[in-house]
Amino acid sequence: MIPSAVFTRKFNLQHAKNYVNIIRNISAASSKFDLPLRYQGNDKSVWVDYINLDQKYKPLNLGQGFPDFFAPTHVTDALATATKSNDPLLNQYTRSFGHPRLVNILGKLYSQVLNRHIDPFSEVLVTVGAYEAVYAALQGHTDVGDEWVVIEPFFDCYESLVKISGGVPRFVPLKPKKTSGIISSSDWVFDKEEMASLFNQKTKGIILNTPMNPLGKVFTQDELEFIADLAKKWNAIVISDEVYEWMVYENAKHIRIASLPGMYDRTITIGSAGKTFSITGWKLGWAYGPEKLLHNLKVVHQNCVYTCATPLQEAVAVGFEQELERFGQPNSYFNTLSQELLPKRDFMAKFLSDIGMSPSVPDGGFFMIANWEALADQVPLHEEPDEFRDYRFTKWMTKHVGIQGIPPSTFYCPEHKHLGEDLVRFCFIKKDENLQKAADILYKWNSSYLRQKSAGA
Numbered sequence: 260m261i262p263s264a265v266f267t268r269k270f271n272l273q274h275a276k277n278y279v280n281i282i283r284n285i286s287a288a289s290s291k292f293d294l295p296l297r298y299q300g301n302d303k304s305v306w307v308d309y310i311n312l313d314q315k316y317k318p319l320n321l322g323q324g325f326p327d328f329f330a331p332t333h334v335t336d337a338l339a340t341a342t343k344s345n346d347p348l349l350n351q352y353t354r355s356f357g358h359p360r361l362v363n364i365l366g367k368l369y370s371q372v373l374n375r376h377i378d379p380f381s382e383v384l385v386t387v388g389a390y391e392a393v394y395a396a397l398q399g400h401t402d403v404g405d406e407w408v409v410i411e412p413f414f415d416c417y418e419s420l421v422k423i424s425g426g427v428p429r430f431v432p433l434k435p436k437k438t439s440g441i442i443s444s445s446d447w448v449f450d451k452e453e454m455a456s457l458f459n460q461k462t463k464g465i466i467l468n469t470p471m472n473p474l475g476k477v478f479t480q481d482e483l484e485f486i487a488d489l490a491k492k493w494n495a496i497v498i499s500d501e502v503y504e505w506m507v508y509e510n511a512k513h514i515r516i517a518s519l520p521g522m523y524d525r526t527i528t529i530g531s532a533g534k535t536f537s538i539t540g541w542k543l544g545w546a547y548g549p550e551k552l553l554h555n556l557k558v559v560h561q562n563c564v565y566t567c568a569t570p571l572q573e574a575v576a577v578g579f580e581q582e583l584e585r586f587g588q589p590n591s592y593f594n595t596l597s598q599e600l601l602p603k604r605d606f607m608a609k610f611l612s613d614i615g616m617s618p619s620v621p622d623g624g625f626f627m628i629a630n631w632e633a634l635a636d637q638v639p640l641h642e643e644p645d646e647f648r649d650y651r652f653t654k655w656m657t658k659h660v661g662i663q664g665i666p667p668s669t670f671y672c673p674e675h676k677h678l679g680e681d682l683v684r685f686c687f688i689k690k691d692e693n694l695q696k697a698a699d700i701l702y703k704w705n706s707s708y709l710r711q712k713s714a715g716a
């Protein structure tokens with residue numbers, strides 16, 4: 260008979276061995292299924308967080324950029340027609356690199372605006388939103404260690420997409436030339452020496468975004484020529500994200516860097532149907548450029564999503580065909596949308612200034628950056644645990660004031676995040692009544708604060 264103490268010891272030993280094995284297996288499994296290295300550090304997204312906040316607190320949402328009004332009917336009707344068409348193939352897969360009707364009209368449009376022939380079948384690629392075009396451009400043109408120059412504040416995915424592709428982002432911030440009085444997005448400039456110092460033998464390219472998200476800056480001829488000269492000097496390419504190409508205001512002029520001498524051959528230009536036709540939910544975009552550069556994007560695309568939704572492409576093609584007929588005329592959607600946006604921009608700039616913020620009035624796009632530092636004592640920032648002040652400000656405003664903006668530190672690299680901490684980004688492609696509601700909410704909040712302040716004084 261085994262003495263019970265020995266039995267217990269034996270049993271415990273066996274038990275412990277099993278336990279160790281289980282733990283070993285679990286930890287092996289957990290490292291086996293960890294996020295791959297190339298994605299590590301990229302698991303946070305301001306859009307995911309702020310959409311969650313929006314669902315929970317239901318503020319007036321001036322955060323993520325999308326119109327809250329109907330898309331033009333000639334485009335939405337074209338989608339209905341495409342899906343109900345007598346041609347059964349319009350609901351089936353189409354050509355991988357772009358539905359023929361869409362690449363044809365994109366080729367025609369950009370041939371016209373660039374004043375050179377763009378071959379629709381070799382120089383245009385249709386993608387799942389402009390986002391996939393940026394992804395394909397970076398995946399297709401980055402080897403490990405290649406450097407990309409990124410201008411801050413940048414559309415946040417540039418940083419993560421460069422890193423995921425194995426590249427190294429090098430950042431150059433725009434800084435405002437003035438900080439009081441009426442500030443325009445054109446007052447935000449880069450230091451030419453600083454920009455030039457980032458280029459070297461390892462530079463694969465620069466990511467340009469004009470008109471720019473989040474600032475609304477429209478890069479000038481002089482700035483674009485400076486960038487173009489650096490690209491030529493260092494044999495670098497330009498990814499030019501021009502999704503807001505048709506939204507420019509007053510005297511600002513959208514210049515395509517691909518149109519500058521010698522630049523078409525080293526530029527990949529990106530556009531978005533979402534922005535062009537106020538249909539952000541369709542997620543349809545494109546890239547165009549020289550065949551040699553586009554080839555790499557096509558390889559990424561065919562090994563990733565392969566092809567984009569056919570009826571969406573058909574409908575966007577119809578939209579462009581109609582726009583091309585009235586191109587440059589007052590009734591073109593490209594004109595009417597900008598005209599509709601201009602008073603919205605001015606209305607927002609006014610109500611933000613009235614409550615004490617300092618907005619930078621954009622020359623393009625549909626976002627406005629504003630400095631809220633003067634209102635800092637109205638907001639108990641300590642109530643929010645986030646590291647950056649703009650996150651605390653925007654979260655507190657969402658929860659307690661009922662208005663949502665985006666924290667701009669997200670548009671800066673870790674070393675430069677402080678440059679965005681006193682700022683907030685608001686979106687103004689919203690119905691007038693909703694902009695009025697935003698103004699009312701902020702005026703009410705501000706006046707109750709002022710009342711409290713004068714009562715306490």
Ligand code: PMP
Binds near residue numbers: 531
């Ligand atoms: N680039 C910029 C500058 C943007 O603001 C956005 C936002 N949507 C995109 C690309 C992505 O566009 P899409 O929705 O067509 O993917």
Ligand code: GLN
Binds near residue numbers: 306322325
């Ligand atoms: N471009 C939009 C914005 O900046 C949407 C962001 C996104 O789709 N990730 O708000």
